[in-house]
Amino acid sequence: MPVRYTTLASEIGAKVSRLPVREGASFKAGDLLVGFDCTVQDTLLQKAAAELQGAEFTFAANQRLADLRSVGQLDLDLSIAAVAKAKADVATNQTVLSKCRITAPFDGRVADQKVREQQYVQPGVALLDILDDSSLELEFLVPSGWLRWLKSGLRFKVAIDETGKSYPAQVTRLGARVDPVSQSVKVTATIDGRFTELVAGMSGRVQISAAP
Numbered sequence: 001m002p003v004r005y006t007t008l009a010s011e012i013g014a015k016v017s018r019l020p021v022r023e024g025a026s027f028k029a030g031d032l033l034v035g036f037d038c039t040v041q042d043t044l045l046q047k048a049a050a051e052l053q054g055a056e057f058t059f060a061a062n063q064r065l066a067d068l069r070s071v072g073q074l075d076l077d078l079s080i081a082a083v084a085k086a087k088a089d090v091a092t093n094q095t096v097l098s099k100c101r102i103t104a105p106f107d108g109r110v111a112d113q114k115v116r117e118q119q120y121v122q123p124g125v126a127l128l129d130i131l132d133d134s135s136l137e138l139e140f141l142v143p144s145g146w147l148r149w150l151k152s153g154l155r156f157k158v159a160i161d162e163t164g165k166s167y168p169a170q171v172t173r174l175g176a177r178v179d180p181v182s183q184s185v186k187v188t189a190t191i192d193g194r195f196t197e198l199v200a201g202m203s204g205r206v207q208i209s210a211a212p
Contacts, residue, residue: 001139002200003190004106005131010121011099014038021104023113027130031104034115034127038100045093052086059083108132111200131200136191138169140206141184150174150187158191160204168192169206 018035175186
């Protein structure tokens with residue numbers, strides 16, 4: 001299994017306009033994975049920016065009038081509040097617009113593409129499953145009696161069924177509890193090296209000699 005993997009989901013309601021990385025393809029951290037059509041969101045940002053400019057003009061005028069004692073303090077305070085509200089509206093729309101592009105959080109591959117271009121999605125809808133296959137982990141069970149000698153750092157071999165080959169591996173951590181029924185404990189290890197033929201989901205047999 002991959003060390004890092006996640007499901008990317010939409011944070012806004014919009015139409016998918018770009019899916020540049022197809023299922024199974026590789027990508028680099030920062031690459032665009034999903035692009036949305038955010039014409040409406042962009043228009044709302046422009047509207048908020050225009051309203052902010054108008055609020056700032058009003059405040060500036062009221063400030064000059066206040067200096068001349070030609071406007072009340074209430075009108076000045078209201079114009080200050082209007083500027084603050086307009087700035088908040090601009091910031092909100094900028095945040096929404098930033099959600100129109102989903103970029104890769106790490107190097108990896110697209111494991112599952114759940115949407116298609118031109119499909120409208122709602123907030124929270126899963127878009128892509130991605131994984132980092134540069135470092136792969138193994139999970140397996142061993143008899144709980146092995147805890148007397150099995151430690152992190154132990155090196156061994158694992159024979160992968162799909163490739164017909166054996167690969168070096170190293171124990172990284174031991175399970176926090178023993179299964180009382182099977183009297184076994186989960187062990188996690190990492191493949192020692194980079195082997196392009198290995199894919200997440202493969203299975204095999206651990207080749208490890210129990211200590212006497």
